[in-house]
Amino acid sequence: MVVDDHPMWRDAVERDLQAAGLEVVGVAANGQEALARFPAARPNVVVLDLQIPAPNGVEVTAEIVRQDPSVRVLILSASGEQSDVLDAVKAGATGYLVKSASREELLTAVRRVSQGDTVFTPGLAGLVLGEYRRLSDGPEKTDDGTPQLTERETEVLKMVAKGMSYKQIAERLVLSHRTVQNHVQNTLRKLQLHNRVQLTRYAIEQGLDADDD
Template structure:
């Protein structure tokens, strides 16, 4: 059973999400009302996925993601928020979130996203994808001004990267491309190195910015 921590400053929202996820056989192992409390809960429970709101009054969602990455805690973060502001979306993804959904999603969409992230994939709400792509291509590189130049990707690496961008896990990519899962993992590692990216989401963002993905 997939284990989740829910982080939201509104008690009723947290309780509602917990109830819905438990109906869908997802184990909510902890709750927190801001980023600082979340770090303690996450350290204690080590969930498979962190379900995180962005706008919280004290320590917000982006601060929380940055603290997780600084501590090398590689638990996938799925942002679940009412805000589709471009700056917030990009800020969360650049900080290291692997998924971004709005709170108007169905339970089926939410559970699919949680399972996708738990299996190593990424997922962004289709309703914000087009605006996000335009913002990425017109803004600074997601890897930062001091990032190394992008190295050439082979056709196979580009193929793997396209599937990563669509949210597929290594296991799913292996099935699609008829490869061993270990081979896919090696391809992903090489892609991260060539793009100067710290994780899969950052690799997709930089590839979009550089025009490698369309």
Template sequence: MNDGTTGGTAAGTRDASAPIRVVVVDDQPLIRAGFAMVLAAQSDIEVVGEAENGADALTLLAGTEADVVIMDIRMPVMDGVEATAQLGRLRGAPRVLVLTTFDTDEDAFAALQAGASGFLLKNTPPEEVVTAIRVVAAGESVVAPRVTRQLLDRFAGKLAPSPRHDERLDLLTAREQDVLGLIAEGLSNSEIAARLFIAEATVKTHFGKILTKLDLRDRVQAVIFAYDAGLVSPAG
């Protein structure tokens, strides 16, 4: 799911020895039940709640600690994009995996822009869902950088009309800006290492510093930041 490209992780406080606490949000009871059944079979994952729309999810999460939320996008009352955006404003917010039908649709892009750590197709095999939850709980993303870039290129009009220099870029060293730019172009850690003639471990170190300095959670957010800050431009 993560295509081997996630590399660095954002800082987190989750106890790695504790079960990953998951909330499932979907307006279809059968889908919620299916996820609950699959996840219940995992010794390191615990479903701590379910909700049928974004508003109910926010109410639930106000009193329930969770590490990962599996969030459907199209739901009544409040959709998954708005719920994801509101969750992102909370301190210690759980990471969000959104459910979508196509991997390049506008909903997927909107969810990533709202702060989701990635998305899953609704026909994703159960074992990949489990892997994705573990990856996201570890602070990584489950969208390959190339897919993120394709979404950004396709929906460039949804961002600022003309990217401007973001002062936060000045917090990065020249090398860190190089790494961020190549991440945004869709290169993996190994490809960046080869391009810059440095070790892959060094790329991971640079990326970790980028996340910390820019207060970003994962690779997906880093790509969106680079685009929105004018470090990279849409294709075509």
């Protein structure tokens, strides 16, 4: 399902997906249309712009994930702002691309997200990883009840930030695909539990490239 309020962009994405052999089961121009059409369309993946007429992309993400936890949301936005990326992840998005991405990057991201991978534009992955690291390593990690990350979760997420697929990570670490997926989902859940004000402040301080590898 493709959701974007710009007809030319929406049509182009739909054509690219169909040309690649993917079935587009629905399109929408705003949040209201998206929520109205989602139950009947039952898409596996929703390619969603954030800046759409109300409800916005973050609110749509939260609602459709609530309705169907198995759905995969890939944000395709002109914005690479820290707050937008983190809000989308906290709402349940498992992918985030900026609109400067190429056609091939979009198609690859849709396929990977549909398989359960978490996909970010590289610089944005560093931002999210930076917050995971702070949760894992920060001295105040136990003061506010924030769940800590395990060493393995941190290791997996470093690889996610580098753009590696779950399959590649599983092979590198000699783990099953399901185990890798569970590590990432557990960490996303932990991030959602964190105080948003502290999260946003830290993200702004760190910038987008928090990965020091």
